[in-house]
Amino acid sequence: MSGVLARYRQLVEVGELKPDAEQAAIAERLERLQQELEATPKRGSILWRALKGKPEAPKGVYMWGGVGRGKSMLMDLFHETLAISRKRRAHFHAFMQEVHARLREARKSETGDPIPPVAGQLAADVRCLAFDEMVVNNSADAMIMSRLFRALIVDEGVVVVTTSNRPPHDLYKDGLNREHFLPFIDLIETRLDVLPLNGPTDYRMDRLGDLGTWHTPLGDAATAQVREAFFRLTDYKPEDADHVPNSELDVGGGRLLHVPKSLKGVAVFSFSRLCREARGAPDYLAIARAYHTVIVVGIPVMGPQERNEAARFVTLIDALYEYRVKLFATAAAEPDALYQAGDGSFEFERTASRLMEMRSPEYMALGHGEAESSG
Missing domain, CATH: 3.40.50 (Rossmann fold)
Known part of the structure; x- marks a missing residue:
């Protein structure tokens, strides 16, 4: 399977996409991430066990920009051409609804903090988690995202690739108890490459x-x-x-x-x-x-x-x-x-x-x- 960059260039060549320097640069970055993910030892292999099941995770990618700039298109190409089995593409709202449902179930059977076991469940079959449209519209999501994504990214080694209409520092802007959300912004800016996509063409x-x-x-x-x-x-x-x-x-x-x-x-x-x-x-x-x-x-x-x-x-x-x-x-x-x-x-x-x-x-x-x- 050809990677995201080859597919992107092919679409430009046949005229389905217009040449766009910012899109091309992000396609190159996503290509490097694909190579890093595909080079990771397979789960259960000798090298995987030697690394105690936690090989160092490559940095993820956070694409942000105005509507119609090609973020979702690049995300689709990335996910379609990523040659690993442990990948998942999800709409962010649907993912957070699933998280809240899992947390409710975990609280019924667990006596401690439910976030680590839920993060473990989510990471069990996922090496790369791809989101479209990361946006935070309610305090229930905002209150758990810092700890949830730290557990996924830092503890479980999940690589996150996401799109958003907003830069990280504008997420949940003016939201209730936003101070509890700020560590999530720090996590994104530290563990993901933040790439703007704001070319002139809508x-x-x-x-x-x-x-x-x-x-x-x-x-x-x-x-x-x-x-x-x-x-x-x-x-x-x-x-x-x-x-x-x-x-x-x-x-x-x-x-x-x-x-x-x-x-x-x-x-x-x-x-x-x-x-x-x-x-x-x-x-x-x-x-x-x-x-x-x-x-x-x-x-x-x-x-x-x-x-x-x-x-x-x-x-x-x-x-x-x-x-x-x-x-x-x-x-x-x-x-x-x-x-x-x-x-x-x-x-x-x-x-x-x-x-x-x-x-x-x-x-x-x-x-x-x-x-x-x-x-």
Whole structure:
């Protein structure tokens, strides 16, 4: 099997990828890591036993950068071409859900600290653990990650390769009890090579092509369009939509918001979940910080009796706009016809104008969180 660098160069040569110096440099680094991993003595061999089952682990890789820069593509090539059997590719949210389930089971049977035995279980069949989209959205994950990953990387010798939209020092930024999370950042910066991937080309935009963002009227055709957008952004097949991972988002005050579909920085919500339930600006700002793209389905035409829903929708759009989140939607009407009479309908005109701007190529080309960093 050819390695990641050969596969990457082949894709460039046949025109499936555009030449990109930063991508090529990371492919070279991942190639070196593959060589180190493949040279490691096989588990149970004479050399493995001579090293007491704990050969020195090579440094992992932490790729970070804006949306659409090729991080997931490089991760896929790395994992596909890594010629060892003890490897695992996992979505970070799903992995952490598994960890919490294992910890709950361990606490039932273990009297001591459950993290070392759980780390041992996870490492039993894994030499290299590859994550896509490392992001920390809740305090439950943040509180255990330092000890869990120290046990995996330092004690068990697992090599971690991961992608993220953020540099390590921005993970769980402003989170509750973040001081307990800081040792994890130190661990990442010490035991993984942190490599930025922030070239000028947003390949996600190429993949979206001429696919629209606002789909009306409500119905199967509109739903099919946002499913296609989700697929182009995440590589998750539309026909398998029922199995997209979900997650829990920490929205502050000890509250968690269930995100029904969450993958690679893309979240899917119903209008009812976001705007018919009692929610406020902190909820919407947490969503805007956590996701570069949000898909909202089932936006209705609202009348005077739905002034609360309309007000929440205004606050939601303000938060998404502030953080330059990309919005895809299925709606009963065009933005200017969603709320034409009732308290706040005049103010809603500004929201309709923003929704129109958010459909423009200029807005779609903006980086996630750009307004926050420039303000």
